[in-house]
Amino acid sequence: MGDSVQKHILIVEDETAIRDMVAFALRKAGMEAMHAADARAAQAAIGERIPDLILLDWMLPGMSGIDLARRLRKDELTREVPIIMLTARGEETDRVGGLDAGVDDYVVKPFSTRELLARIRAVMRRTHGEDAEGVVELGGLRIDSAAHRVFCGEQPVHIGPTEYRLLHFFMTHAERVYTRSQLLDHVWGGGVYVEERTVDVHIRRLRKTLEPFTRDALVQTVRGAGYRFSTRV
Amino acid sequence: MGDSVQKHILIVEDETAIRDMVAFALRKAGMEAMHAADARAAQAAIGERIPDLILLDWMLPGMSGIDLARRLRKDELTREVPIIMLTARGEETDRVGGLDAGVDDYVVKPFSTRELLARIRAVMRRTHGEDAEGVVELGGLRIDSAAHRVFCGEQPVHIGPTEYRLLHFFMTHAERVYTRSQLLDHVWGGGVYVEERTVDVHIRRLRKTLEPFTRDALVQTVRGAGYRFSTRV
DNA sequence: TCGTTTTGTCATTCTGCGGTAACAAAATAC
DNA sequence: GTATTTTGTTACCGCAGAATGACAAAACGA
Numbered sequence: 001m002g003d004s005v006q007k008h009i010l011i012v013e014d015e016t017a018i019r020d021m022v023a024f025a026l027r028k029a030g031m032e033a034m035h036a037a038d039a040r041a042a043q044a045a046i047g048e049r050i051p052d053l054i055l056l057d058w059m060l061p062g063m064s065g066i067d068l069a070r071r072l073r074k075d076e077l078t079r080e081v082p083i084i085m086l087t088a089r090g091e092e093t094d095r096v097g098g099l100d101a102g103v104d105d106y107v108v109k110p111f112s113t114r115e116l117l118a119r120i121r122a123v124m125r126r127t128h129g130e131d132a133e134g135v136v137e138l139g140g141l142r143i144d145s146a147a148h149r150v151f152c153g154e155q156p157v158h159i160g161p162t163e164y165r166l167l168h169f170f171m172t173h174a175e176r177v178y179t180r181s182q183l184l185d186h187v188w189g190g191g192v193y194v195e196e197r198t199v200d201v202h203i204r205r206l207r208k209t210l211e212p213f214t215r216d217a218l219v220q221t222v223r224g225a226g227y228r229f230s231t232r233v
Numbered sequence: 234m235g236d237s238v239q240k241h242i243l244i245v246e247d248e249t250a251i252r253d254m255v256a257f258a259l260r261k262a263g264m265e266a267m268h269a270a271d272a273r274a275a276q277a278a279i280g281e282r283i284p285d286l287i288l289l290d291w292m293l294p295g296m297s298g299i300d301l302a303r304r305l306r307k308d309e310l311t312r313e314v315p316i317i318m319l320t321a322r323g324e325e326t327d328r329v330g331g332l333d334a335g336v337d338d339y340v341v342k343p344f345s346t347r348e349l350l351a352r353i354r355a356v357m358r359r360t361h362g363e364d365a366e367g368v369v370e371l372g373g374l375r376i377d378s379a380a381h382r383v384f385c386g387e388q389p390v391h392i393g394p395t396e397y398r399l400l401h402f403f404m405t406h407a408e409r410v411y412t413r414s415q416l417l418d419h420v421w422g423g424g425v426y427v428e429e430r431t432v433d434v435h436i437r438r439l440r441k442t443l444e445p446f447t448r449d450a451l452v453q454t455v456r457g458a459g460y461r462f463s464t465r466v
Numbered sequence: 467t468c469g470t471t472t473t474g475t476c477a478t479t480c481t482g483c484g485g486t487a488a489c490a491a492a493a494t495a496c
Numbered sequence: 497g498t499a500t501t502t503t504g505t506t507a508c509c510g511c512a513g514a515a516t517g518a519c520a521a522a523a524c525g526a
Contacts, residue, residue, distance in 0.1 A: 108355065112338040115355075126379075160472060177381040198474055200514065205473095221514070222381050223482070224394045230380065232389050393483060430503090431485055437505065456493070456502070 007124070010051040011035040012042040012068070013086065014061055018109075022055065025113035031120075039063035043071075046078060053120060056103075058087040069103055074189050080172070082127045084119060086111075127173055136171045139218045139231040141210075143171055152213040162187070163206045170219070170229035179226040203227055240357065243284040244268040245275040245301070246319065247294055251342075255288065258346035264353075272296035279311060286353060289336075291320040302336055315356045319344075369404045372451045372464040374443075376404055385446040395420070396439045403452070403462030412459040436460055 009026050013019045014037050023033040034051065036042040038061050042054075054072070056065045063071075065085065072078040085106035104123050107116055134145040142151045150157040150167065159167065165187050178186070180199040188194055207216040220228045242259050246252045247270050256266040267284065269275040271294050275287075287305070289298045298318065305311040318339035337356045340349055367378040375384040383390040383400065392400065398420050411419070413429040421427055440449040453461045 111355065114337065162473070175377075175382075176379045194473095195475065197476085197514090201474075201516085204515065204517095223513070225381050228380060228382075230382075395484070427484090428486065430487090433503065434485080434505085436503095454503070 007031045007053065008049065008051045009033050009053050009055060009120070010042065010045055011055045012037075012039070012060065012065065013055070013057040014038060014059075015057075018086075021113065022116065025117065026120075029117055037061075039065075039068040042068060046072075050077060050081060052081070053124065054081055054083045055116075055120075056083055056085055058085055073185055076189075079186070079189060080127075082123045084116075084123060126176060136168075138171045138174055139215065139229075140213075141167075141171065141215055141218070143168055152210075152215060155213070157209060157213065159209050160205070162202055163209055166202055166206055174229045174231065177222045177225045177228045183227065199227070240264040240286065241282065241284045242266050242286050242288060242353070243275065243278055244288045245270075245272070245293065245298065246288070246290040247271060247292075248290075251290075251319075254346065255349065258350065262350055270294075272298075272301040275301060279305075283310060283314060285314070286357060287314055287316045288349075288353075289316050289318055291318055317349075317352055317356060369401070371404045371407055372448065372462075373446075374400075374404065374448055374451070376401055385443075385448060388446070390442060390446065392442050393438070395435055396442055399435055399439055407462045407464065410455045410458045410461045416460065432460070 007030075009031050011019055011022050011026075011033060013022070013035070019035050019037075023035055026033040034045055036045050040062065042056075045051075046054075056069060058065045060068070069083055069085070072081065072083065082104040085103045086109060087106050088109045104127065105119050107119055136143045136145075140152060141157075143149075144151070145168065148164070150159050150164065166183070169183070169187050173186075180196040183199050184192065184194060184196070203219060203221075207219050210216040210218065217233060218229055218231065220230055222228050240263075242264050244252055244255050244259075244266060246255070246268065252268050252270075256268055259266040267278055267282075269278050273295065275289075278284075279287075289302060291298045293301070302316050302318070305314065305316065315337040318336045319342060320339055321342045338352050340352055369376045369378075373385060374390075376382075377384070378401065381397070383392050383397065399416070402416070402420050406419075413432040416432050417425065417427060417429070436452060436454075440452050443449040443451065451462055451464065453463055455461050
């Protein structure tokens with residue numbers, strides 16, 4: 001990961017005190033902090049430059065944080081940007097709702113800047129994005145988003161559009177379980193209504209694609225939870 | 234979190250009024266409160282018994298709170314003890330300084346007991362249980378709730394859903410006996426009617442799972458009481 | 467336009483897991 | 497010592513959830 005690059009973080013929060021505190025902590029940790037007080041301002045800021053990560057308040061004046069998250073997931077340009085939700089009073093229902101909307105993590109108020117930074121780093125590490133050329137390499141597979149191609153070693157892997165997106169998501173979000181619902185949000189894009197079982201089918205197709213290269217074991221089933229991409233058996 | 238374990242909290246504060254108020258609130262919340270008026274008394278109290286959490290006033294007669302925090306961080310015995318700073322009129326510079334000294338959180342005076350308790354619980358949840366990344370490590374086992382996986386060293390442990398939940402509960406509630414009924418409540422979820430004997434079977438299955446890694450001794454039977462997860466034989 | 471590829475859904479099969487009963491073994495009481 | 501309670505272990509069944517294959521509609525390309 002390009003760690004020497006200044007990470008660009010967008011804070012969407014209406015409470016000035018929290019916003020300032022977080023911005024200060026981020027800058028001190030060597031990150032670049034932008035801020036927006038509501039969803040509209042956030043969208044404007046994102047339009048100018050796509051941040052590396054978004055800190056999103058649950059409750060916002062006007063469009064709620066969760067709605068903004070959904071909208072960002074729909075847009076091709078912002079689908080991959082990791083989102084951390086800032087929520088007051090962590091209720092399970094909220095939690096699930098947030099994760100279903102494709103949120104990567106959430107932090108419950110009141111939080112310390114230490115905890116927030118730890119979560120940011122964790123999410124960044126997990127979602128190790130592509131390098132400058134848009135190439136991700138993992139588990140013996142290489143995915144080249146510029147060329148829109150997948151390789152196993154030197155051999156090109158023939159893969160369909162949806163399987164490609166699915167694999168791309170997995171490879172940039174490895175070592176973590178995702179529910180079918182989450183996968184639909186991330187890979188298909190929020191707001192699309194598709195049966196959950198459809199994910200099974202595409203998982204099957206992805207495995208079939210990777211089978212000739214003996215890489216199908218990378219896509220793992222977690223019974224009762226969802227699917228996971230892991231280099232470890 | 235319904236922990237019936239009495240948490241031991243040390244309050245280091247020279248103002249009697251605040252000290253009493255906090256102590257009262259803590260006891261009311263089911264925690265055990267000790268107090269010290271200055272750094273010297275604090276160190277004496279810690280020497281007698283290491284608390285689960287320390288509430289530390291910023292301004293103290295003699296050695297300042299921040300210095301005491303630094304000293305506690307240096308000592309092997311007290312390094313892991315979470316500290317919450319009590320600071321008057323939060324100036325940014327002070328805040329950051331406190332966080333830098335390894336303080337886990339801070340509360341600005343005047344504060345409500347409600348806020349203080351919320352912060353204490355948040356810090357405890359993070360310290361006692363999972364860290365920010367959702368990883369618990371104990372007895373040579375590592376459980377990663379994000380990946381929904383268990384490791385013994387570098388080797389992944391193949392484990393079923395219920396055994397996973399059971400182990401997760403045990404590892405976040407170690408060194409304490411739980412009756413079968415309690416385990417059913419916590420692991421299976423309240424309101425489910427299941428035979429108590431079922432717990433036995435799953436304990437057996439968990440032990441079997443851990444056997445190849447010689448970690449089955451961690452799950453201990455307490456005859457007439459229930460089961461316990463302990464790193465000590 | 468026609469053929470090919472892709473995609474979503476359904477029906478079916480299959481598998482792993484959870485729960486329970488039944489018996490063996492151990493601990494405790496008498 | 498025996499009787500009784502408590503726990504360990506195994507075997508079995510039912511079922512929910514997952515895998516799989518087939519199919520039709522839609523998208524795409526030539």
